[in-house]
Amino acid sequence: xxxxxxxxxxxxxxxxxxxxxxxxxxxxxxxxxxxxxxxxxxxxxxxxxxxxxxxxxxxxxxxxxxxxxxxxxxxxxxxxxxxxxxxxxxxxxxxxxxxxxxxxxxxxxxxxxxxxxxxxxxxxxxxxxxxxxxxxxxxxxxxxxxxxxxxxxxxxxxxxxxxxxxxxxxxxxxxxxxxxxxxxxxxxxxxxxxxxxxxxxxxxxxxxxxxxxxxxxxxxxxxxxxxxxxxxxxxxxxxxxxxxxxxxxxxxxxxxxxxxxxxxxxxxxxxxxxxxxxxxxxxxxxxxxxxxxxxxxxxxxxxxxxxxxxxxxxxxxxxxxxxxxxxxxxxxxxxxxxxxxxxxxx
Ligand SMILES: Cc1cc2nc3c(=O)[nH]c(=O)nc-3n(C[C@H](O)[C@H](O)[C@H](O)COP(=O)(O)OP(=O)(O)OC[C@H]3O[C@@H](n4cnc5c(N)ncnc54)[C@H](O)[C@@H]3O)c2cc1C
Numbered sequence: 001x002x003x004x005x006x007x008x009x010x011x012x013x014x015x016x017x018x019x020x021x022x023x024x025x026x027x028x029x030x031x032x033x034x035x036x037x038x039x040x041x042x043x044x045x046x047x048x049x050x051x052x053x054x055x056x057x058x059x060x061x062x063x064x065x066x067x068x069x070x071x072x073x074x075x076x077x078x079x080x081x082x083x084x085x086x087x088x089x090x091x092x093x094x095x096x097x098x099x100x101x102x103x104x105x106x107x108x109x110x111x112x113x114x115x116x117x118x119x120x121x122x123x124x125x126x127x128x129x130x131x132x133x134x135x136x137x138x139x140x141x142x143x144x145x146x147x148x149x150x151x152x153x154x155x156x157x158x159x160x161x162x163x164x165x166x167x168x169x170x171x172x173x174x175x176x177x178x179x180x181x182x183x184x185x186x187x188x189x190x191x192x193x194x195x196x197x198x199x200x201x202x203x204x205x206x207x208x209x210x211x212x213x214x215x216x217x218x219x220x221x222x223x224x225x226x227x228x229x230x231x232x233x234x235x236x237x238x239x240x241x242x243x244x245x246x247x248x249x250x251x252x253x254x255x256x257x258x259x260x261x262x263x264x265x266x267x268x269x270x271x272x273x274x275x276x277x278x279x280x281x282x283x284x285x286x287x288x289x290x291x292x293x294x295x296x297x298x299x300x301x302x303x304x305x306x307x308x309x310x311x312x313x314x315x316x317x318x319x320x321x322x323x324x325x326x327x328x329x330x331x332x333x334x335x336x337x338x339x340x341x342x343x344x345x346x
């Protein structure tokens with residue numbers, strides 16, 4: 001297997017926050033829930049397998065997540081939030097905790113009106129996990145090139161080769177996993193791959209002389225969240241900028257938004273050092289479900305993209321499912337809701 005990855009600026013995997021928590025997610029697309037549950041269940045086994053065969057930490061940890069309301073207005077939304085989770089069959093393992101318990105789990109919090117804790121939530125470092133997966137695959141014969149596929153050679157109903165600027169590679173089968181850039185491949189295959197970039201900016205803070213190793217993930221009620229790492233490191237984000245195009249820049253408004261939200265919820269972060277702002281282009285589809293399956297009309301071309309805001313959660317599972325399909329096996333999951341040629345209601 002040959003992996004060609006151009007590693008463009010704005011590569012989402014390098015910027016993703018890495019929260020894995022379907023229990024606290026209110027989105028109602030049930031096919032997404034089926035995948036997200038399965039993906040979350042498979043992660044620990046995969047992480048242990050990577051840890052067992054390589055030095056270094058692949059960056060996965062089950063550290064639990066708090067969802068907090070920090071003012072009376074948010075407290076009013078809290079019951080509605082819980083009802084929505086229940087309506088989707090979620091929230092069963094969430095525990096309501098006191099303000100003091102919430103502050104124990106995330107000491108930068110000050111005022112807390114209501115708080116829930118999801119003990120099963122995990123976080124993953126996209127950079128470390130992807131590099132561990134790639135090393136494991138290389139150990140099993142994968143070849144990798146940092147190169148851009150410029151052109152797909154299509155002969156009747158098959159892709160016979162892929163071409164970079166420098167060389168051509170014959171292909172028995174191809175899998176398109178180009179993130180936000182994937183639509184360009186669809187154009188060459190005569191199908192529309194409905195994926196667009198959605199920019200996300202996320203700030204990385206460092207709290208000096210603070211042991212964050214026992215902190216939990218934290219989510220507010222308005223999309224923004226915080227991801228603690230050992231060594232005083234806390235990532236806070238993120239913007240969701242539709243219509244951003246492939247403009248992977250840090251902007252003044254983006255940084256202001258993520259810092260405003262972080263300090264509103266957790267004022268104890270105010271004195272942290274701003275180390276870095278990462279920018280990623282989420283591959284977003286109109287219905288927020290991934291595109292997974294065979295390219296219609298092309299016998300040996302497959303796609304696994306469009307994972308939007310939850311691609312670090314779903315990615316390893318999607319890869320396994322599409323690999324099974326290419327190998328002629330039953331993936332064991334109904335991929336119909338994710339067909340790349342499904343109709344999208346705008
Ligand atoms: C700020 C932010 C926060 C996020 N938080 C979370 C989270 O908490 N939980 C979660 O589950 N997910 C999260 N995500 C989403 C997740 O990061 C993405 O869904 C996922 O990383 C997408 O992976 P991908 O491999 O499809 O795309 P990418 O990581 O973008 O990779 C696509 C790659 O394809 C390459 N490529 C494109 N075209 C070509 C070509 N022609 N030839 C060769 N290579 C090509 C690109 O250069 C790039 O390296 C977040 C994303 C962002 C930006």
